Amino acid sequence: MANFTSAAITKRATQGAFVRRQLFGEPPKVSPKKINLSGRTAIVTGANTGIGFECCAQLLDLGVGSLIMAVRSLPKGEEAKQQLLSSKRNAQCQISVCKLDLASYDSITAFVDYTTTLDRLDIVINNAGVCKRSFELDPKTGHEESIQVNYLGNALFVILMIPVLRQKSPVHPGRMTFVSSDTPAWAEFKEKDSIPLLTAFDKRQSFKFQDRYATSKLLGQLFLQELAKRVSSSVVVINAPNPGLCKSGLDRDFKGSMVGYAARFMQFLIARDASVGARALVDAAVNHGPASHGQYVEDGKVVPMAPFVYQPRGEAIAKQLWQETMAELSFADVEGIINRLGK
Numbered sequence: 001m002a003n004f005t006s007a008a009i010t011k012r013a014t015q016g017a018f019v020r021r022q023l024f025g026e027p028p029k030v031s032p033k034k035i036n037l038s039g040r041t042a043i044v045t046g047a048n049t050g051i052g053f054e055c056c057a058q059l060l061d062l063g064v065g066s067l068i069m070a071v072r073s074l075p076k077g078e079e080a081k082q083q084l085l086s087s088k089r090n091a092q093c094q095i096s097v098c099k100l101d102l103a104s105y106d107s108i109t110a111f112v113d114y115t116t117t118l119d120r121l122d123i124v125i126n127n128a129g130v131c132k133r134s135f136e137l138d139p140k141t142g143h144e145e146s147i148q149v150n151y152l153g154n155a156l157f158v159i160l161m162i163p164v165l166r167q168k169s170p171v172h173p174g175r176m177t178f179v180s181s182d183t184p185a186w187a188e189f190k191e192k193d194s195i196p197l198l199t200a201f202d203k204r205q206s207f208k209f210q211d212r213y214a215t216s217k218l219l220g221q222l223f224l225q226e227l228a229k230r231v232s233s234s235v236v237v238i239n240a241p242n243p244g245l246c247k248s249g250l251d252r253d254f255k256g257s258m259v260g261y262a263a264r265f266m267q268f269l270i271a272r273d274a275s276v277g278a279r280a281l282v283d284a285a286v287n288h289g290p291a292s293h294g295q296y297v298e299d300g301k302v303v304p305m306a307p308f309v310y311q312p313r314g315e316a317i318a319k320q321l322w323q324e325t326m327a328e329l330s331f332a333d334v335e336g337i338i339n340r341l342g343k
Contacts, residue, residue, distance in 0.1 A: 022244055041067075048073065051281065055278045057275075070111060072128075122165075126158065129150045180305075191215070244272050246276070280298070283300055
């Protein structure tokens with residue numbers, strides 16, 4: 001874990017600092033003159049729209065040899081593929097569209113099985129996520145959908161993909177990023193004292209849409225801290241870039257509501273274009289090496305995560321969350337995978 005002063009942790013987490021970053025900062029552009037991905041293979045999840053689509057475009061501009069667009073809807077994925085092809089970016093790149101639904105454990109394991117057939121794999125950009133307006137339980141797992149997709153589905157995907165990246169990347173270590181956010185710094189996380197923790201999110205009375213997205217992203221930061229303790233940067237470099245507030249379609253579930261109108265007004269005032277947010281993900285994947293392992297990357301720099309992550313209570317809950325996550329995902333032998341990677 002990087003050593004940050006308490007002042008630096010607190011200063012970055014304020015809403016004033018967030019607004020300043022939105023207005024005056026931005027992720028760096030990755031220049032094709034400095035980075036050439038010719039011959040390399042990359043996966044982008046949530047690739048058919050918003051930040052994911054823009055990531056694909058930027059990877060093509062960097063000369064990536066093979067691009068796998070992982071999407072929930074194959075028709076929408078094929079449409080996005082045609083848009084990329086019609087842009088005449090990197091005509092030599094082989095673009096594939098594959099099904100991946102992070103709400104479904106079966107879909108995740110099927111996708112990972114597919115990746116084991118690849119000749120090589122160098123980069124995984126895990127961009128997919130949801131922001132839900134109303135409480136819904138996933139019919140297969142019984143977990144609230146925001147937690148299912150943004151946390152549990154992501155955790156399973158990340159763990160299962162590590163051995164594939166390790167085996168398939170000729171340029172060691174491979175790179176994996178998964179999208180984080182400013183919002184964990186402001187998460188209320190009222191479930192934090194619950195034992196068990198994960199099932200506390202499945203109660204309708206505890207759902208608060210204003211907080212659930214932020215809390216789901218905070219869980220991701222806590223998970224990354226524990227994962228980085230167990231998986232070395234020599235195996236794979238995993239970091240969590242923050243694209244900032246973007247015009248990305250993440251708020252589609254709020255369309256037509258008062259909250260949706262307020263969100264659109266906020267976007268009008270300070271949001272970045274999706275192409276600018278996508279730079280953060282591409283930068284984290286291609287410019288940041290072992291020093292960024294287990295870290296949060298913002299506007300091209302490793303910076304502190306949410307203050308809660310560094311507090312004793314946060315560290316204790318991270319351990320509890322890890323144990324519960326290993327139990328929830330035990331059907332996929334995730335703990336065995338982690339232990340073998342550690343050795």
